Amino acid sequence: MRLLFAGTPDVAVPSLDALVSSQHEVIAVLTRPPAPAGRGRGERPSAVHARALELGLPVVAAMGLAEPRTAAFLRDLAPDCCPVVAYGALVTPQALAIPAAGWINLHFSLLPRWRGAAPVQHAIRAGDAQTGATTFRIDEGLDTGPVLDRLRTPIGDRETAGELLGRLALDGASLLVDTIDAIASGDAVATPQSEDGATLAPRIDVADARIDWTASSIDVDRLVRAMTPAPGAWTTFRGMRLRLGPVLPVPAEDGLPAGRIRVGKREVLVGTGTHPVRLGEVVPEGRRSMAAVDWARGVRPGDGEGVA
Numbered sequence: 001m002r003l004l005f006a007g008t009p010d011v012a013v014p015s016l017d018a019l020v021s022s023q024h025e026v027i028a029v030l031t032r033p034p035a036p037a038g039r040g041r042g043e044r045p046s047a048v049h050a051r052a053l054e055l056g057l058p059v060v061a062a063m064g065l066a067e068p069r070t071a072a073f074l075r076d077l078a079p080d081c082c083p084v085v086a087y088g089a090l091v092t093p094q095a096l097a098i099p100a101a102g103w104i105n106l107h108f109s110l111l112p113r114w115r116g117a118a119p120v121q122h123a124i125r126a127g128d129a130q131t132g133a134t135t136f137r138i139d140e141g142l143d144t145g146p147v148l149d150r151l152r153t154p155i156g157d158r159e160t161a162g163e164l165l166g167r168l169a170l171d172g173a174s175l176l177v178d179t180i181d182a183i184a185s186g187d188a189v190a191t192p193q194s195e196d197g198a199t200l201a202p203r204i205d206v207a208d209a210r211i212d213w214t215a216s217s218i219d220v221d222r223l224v225r226a227m228t229p230a231p232g233a234w235t236t237f238r239g240m241r242l243r244l245g246p247v248l249p250v251p252a253e254d255g256l257p258a259g260r261i262r263v264g265k266r267e268v269l270v271g272t273g274t275h276p277v278r279l280g281e282v283v284p285e286g287r288r289s290m291a292a293v294d295w296a297r298g299v300r301p302g303d304g305e306g307v308a
Contacts, residue, residue: 001101001184004079006030010047011169012085015106018173019083020055024180028077030070032088033061064089074098081183083176084138091138101183103138106176108168109201110134110150112193115143116201120165123155123201125226127218130154131164133172135179137190142200146190148179160228160246204231211235213259213307217249217275232283235259235307237299242307245281245289252276259306261296268292270307 001024005016008031020026029052034043045053045061052059062070074095081101084091091103109119111134116122123131132152139145151171155164182188209227211220211234224247227233232243247270256262256271263269269276279292284299 001025001080001180002027002078003180004028004030004074004077004082004099005048005052005085006082006087006103007048007085008032008046008088009086011108011165012048012087013051014169014173015083015085015176016048016051016055018177019180020057022177022180024184026055026057027079028058028060028073030060030062030082030087033063062089065092065095071095081180083180085172085176090142093140096138096140104148104176104179104183105136105138105143105145106172107134107136107143108132108165108172110152111136111143111147112195112198114199114201117203119201120168121161121201121204121226122199124159124161124164125222127222128155131168133168133175135175136193144193146192148182148188148190149175151175158225158246160225162229206231206234209233211244211307213270214273217272217277220272220277221247221249237284237301237307241285243283244279245283247277247279249275250278257306259308260304261301261306263293263296263301266293268296 003019003024003026005019005026007016029048031046031048034045036043049059049061060070060073065071071094075098079099082099082103084103084105096103109123110132114122130152132150134150135148136145137148209231211223224233224244228246234241234243236242252275256269256276258271258273260271268279270279281289282292282295283289284295
C-alpha cells in the first residue's frame with residue numbers, strides 16, 4: 001500500500017523506520033512545524049521531520065489537517081492508508097474520507113484505558129501494573145475508534161515514563177507494521193471499543209508536575225517517575241524551583257514531617273505523608289543536574305528547613 005505517515009516526536013521515529021523497511025511504500029510524511037527548542041529557543045524541526053529528510057521523503061509540516069494547503073496535498077497524494085503515531089492534531093472528518101483504508105493510529109495504552117495525549121504518564125502515576133500499545137482505526141472521537149490489534153507489557157517498579165515510552169515505541173513499531181500488513185491482506189478485524197473502563201489521559205503541563213509532599217511516599221514516587229524526563233517533577237526550596245529525578249521510598253522508624261529535609265552523609269531524605277523518600281538527581285533553578293548529596297552540601301539546609 002501507498003502510505004502517508006503522520007507523526008512528530010522521537011517516539012514516532014521507530015514506526016517511520018519500520019514502515020519504510022516494510023513491503024509498503026511511504027510516499028510522504030506529515031508532521032508538525034518546527035518549534036522553539038533548547039536554551040537558545042531557536043526553531044528546530046521535529047524528530048520525524050529530521051528523520052524523513054534523512055530518508056529522502058517528501059515532508060509537509062502543518063499545524064493541523066484543516067489547513068487548506070494540507071487538505072489539498074492529501075487529496076492530490078491520494079494515499080491508500082495513513083498510519084499515525086503522535087502527530088499532535090485531530091484528523092478532520094474531510095481528511096478521514098481520503099484514504100480508502102483509513103487512518104490507523106498507534107496509541108501507547110490498552111484502549112479504552114487512557115485515551116488522550118499522555119497515556120504513559122497517567123498509567124505510571126495511577127500505579128497501573130501493566131500497559132501496552134493499541135492500533136485502531138481513527139474516527140471522529142478522541143481515541144474511540146475500533147481496535148485492530150494490541151500488545152501488553154508490565155510496567156517496571158522503577159520505570160520512568162521516558163523508559164517505558166522508549167520500549168513501547170520500539171515494540172509498537174512492529175505492531176503497527178503487522179496491522180498495516182493485515183489491512184493490506186484483508187485479514188484485519190476491527191473490534192469496537194467498549195466504554196467500560198474508559199479513562200482519559202489529558203496533556204500534562206508543568207503545574208501537574210509539582211510535588212505534593214503531603215501525599216504518600218508511593219504517590220510521590222509515581223508522580224516523579226511519571227514526569228521523568230518531561231516536564232520534570234519539581235518543588236521549591238527557599239523560593240527557587242528545584243527539579244527532581246526519580247526518588248526512592250525508604251522505611252523509617254521515626255517520622256519526618258512532610259516536606260522536611262534530612263541530610264545524611266550519603267543521602268538526602270524528604271518527608272512525605274507517610275515514609276520519607278531518598279532524593280537522587282536534582283536540578284536547581286538555572287543550574288545543571290547533580291547528585292542530591294552534592295546539592296545539599298552546597299546549600300546546607302538548616303534544621304527544620306524543607307521543600308514546598
